Structure formats: C-alpha cells, structure tokens
Amino acid sequence: MRDFATLFDRLDGTTSTLAKVDAMAAHFRQVEAADAAWAVFLLSGRRFKRLLAPSRLREWTIEASGLPAWLVEDSYAAVGDLAETVALLLGHPDADSPGDDDDRPLHRWIEDRVLPLRDLDEAEQQRRVVGWWRELPSRQVFLLNKMLTGALRVGVSQKLTIRAIAEVAQLEPAVISHRLMGDWTPSADWWRDLLDPEHRDADVSRPYPFFLASPIEGDPSQLGAPDDWQTEWKWDG
Numbered sequence: 001m002r003d004f005a006t007l008f009d010r011l012d013g014t015t016s017t018l019a020k021v022d023a024m025a026a027h028f029r030q031v032e033a034a035d036a037a038w039a040v041f042l043l044s045g046r047r048f049k050r051l052l053a054p055s056r057l058r059e060w061t062i063e064a065s066g067l068p069a070w071l072v073e074d075s076y077a078a079v080g081d082l083a084e085t086v087a088l089l090l091g092h093p094d095a096d097s098p099g100d101d102d103d104r105p106l107h108r109w110i111e112d113r114v115l116p117l118r119d120l121d122e123a124e125q126q127r128r129v130v131g132w133w134r135e136l137p138s139r140q141v142f143l144l145n146k147m148l149t150g151a152l153r154v155g156v157s158q159k160l161t162i163r164a165i166a167e168v169a170q171l172e173p174a175v176i177s178h179r180l181m182g183d184w185t186p187s188a189d190w191w192r193d194l195l196d197p198e199h200r201d202a203d204v205s206r207p208y209p210f211f212l213a214s215p216i217e218g219d220p221s222q223l224g225a226p227d228d229w230q231t232e233w234k235w236d237g
Contacts, residue, residue, distance in 0.1 A: 003031050004039055004106045005139045011155055020156050024164035034107035037186035040194075042147075043154050043161045044180065050150040051117050052125065054082050057145060064130045065089050083145035090130075091138030107186070114147055169195040 010023040024043065028036045062072045072089070079085045104113075113132070117125050129148070133141050146152035159173075162180065166173040179194050213234045216223070223229065 001106050001109045001136075001140050001143065002103050003027065003035065004042075005137070005143055007039070008143060008154060009139065017160060020160050021164045021167065024156070024161060025167045028164065028168045032105065032107075033188035033191040034186070035105050037188065037191040037194075038107050038110055040161065040165065040180075040191070041186045042152060043156055044158050045153075047150045047152060048115070048147065050148075051114065052129070052148045054149055056122070056125075057082060057086060057129075057149070060126050060130055061086050061089060064133065083142050083149070083151070086133065086145055087138040087141040090133040091136055091141035093138055109144075110147070114144070117148070165194065169197070171195075171197060 004027075007023060007027045011020055014020060014023075024039075027039060031039070058072070058076070062069050065072060067089070072085075075089065076082060076085045079088065113128070117128065120128070132144060136144065143152065158180075162173050162176045166176045169176065176194070184190055
C-alpha cells in the first residue's frame with residue numbers, strides 16, 4: 001500500500017490538474033496490474049460497502065492507545081477526522097515503520113485483509129485492525145481507516161483519472177470512459193482489458209457525440225435524393 005499512499009500524497013499536495021494526471025499516469029505505469037485496477041476503483045470514487053462503523057473504531061482507539069476516553073474524544077474534536085485522529089495517535093510517524101518492510105501491495109491488502117473483515121466476529125476484527133494500526137506508518141493507517149469506513153475521497157475527478165489512463169493506454173479518453181461504465185470488478189485481467197487497443201466490443205454501442213441541429217446552408221436539392229438520408233424530429237424545440 002506504500003505506492004498508493006505516495007500517490008495520495010502527490011495528489012493531495014497539488015492543485016495542478018496536469019500534475020495530478022502525471023502523478024496518476026506514473027503510478028499506473030509503475031505498479032503491477034492488479035494494484036492499478038484497485039487504484040482506479042478508489043480514484044474513480046467507488047468504495048466498499050462500509051465494513052466497520054466509525055463508533056467501533058473510536059472504541060478500539062481508546063482501548064489500544066491507553067488514553068482516557070475524554071482525551072481521545074477531544075483529540076477527535078480538534079482534528080475533525082476520525083481516520084486522521086487514529087493515524088496520529090497509533091500510527092508510526094515515520095515512513096520506515098517496523099511493519100513497513102512487508103510492503104504488501106494494494107491489491108493484497110484489499111483482497112486478503114480488508115474485504116475478509118466482513119465475515120469475522122467483532123473480536124477478531126479488532127485484533128486484526130489494531131495490529132495493522134501498530135505496524136503501519138501514519139499515512140497508511142489514515143488510508144486504511146478511510147477504506148474500512150467507506151469514506152475515502154481522493155482529490156481528483158473521474159475525468160482526470162480517465163485522462164491518466166488514456167495517456168498510459170494511448171487511447172482516446174472517450175474509449176476509456178466507455179469501458180469504465182457499468183459494473184466491473186478490479187483485477188489484473190480487467191486492467192489489461194481496459195488498456196487493450198484491440199478490444200473492440202465497446203465500439204458498437206458507443207453513442208455519437210451530441211450535436212445541435214443547424215439550418216441547411218444552400219438549396220435543399222443540393223443534398224441529393226431523400227432516400228439517401230435518415231431524418232428525425234428536432235425534439236429540443
């Protein structure tokens with residue numbers, strides 16, 4: 001998850017749309033396909049159904065920190081964000097934390113650790129989540145908590161994400177936009193299909209760009225035989 005945390009910091013640290021697109025494109029080129037797929041899932045605003053209630057995270061934070069409940073609550077009130085409060089209280093301030101040597105990829109974090117939490121009882125959920133808090137750097141604790149509560153928001157629009165993917169794939173943004181429509185599940189195969197220049201199944205259903213009706217220039221007879229044309233009503237008035 002280290003690479004995605006680095007990307008998040010780069011996106012969070014600039015208001016330049018070009019810099020954001022460049023950062024995402026560089027990330028997509030650098031990470032393995034499954035990680036890129038999950039990054040697109042998160043960057044495009046999709047999220048997991050909430051796995052854990054924020055109130056549960058607050059209770060675990062009080063217990064794990066050993067601090068009085070009132071102090072944790074006052075810290076939360078001062079910071080204004082629960083995920084950040086937990087990260088500041090329990091995460092390691094340095095990037096090189098004891099558990100960071102593992103450097104588990106983003107897709108392994110999500111598929112092997114985060115998503116399976118929904119099938120565990122509360123005691124096991126607490127044991128695992130608190131353990132992750134203790135082993136991760138603060139930034140990654142913050143991102144993990146946002147994913148757990150379904151509240152992760154990254155400061156990029158879907159349009160910018162599409163531009164970055166199109167740059168990597170060397171395809172038109174309209175092609176990428178069409179391929180991202182509907183339901184899809186992040187995976188390495190899905191990412192490769194998304195970038196595939198020979199993937200033509202979307203071309204048949206891609207709509208023509210919207211175009212306003214305009215008056216005919218010149219005499220209508222210059223247009224040729226009516227049978228050569230398809231006509232429709234101008235419904236927009």
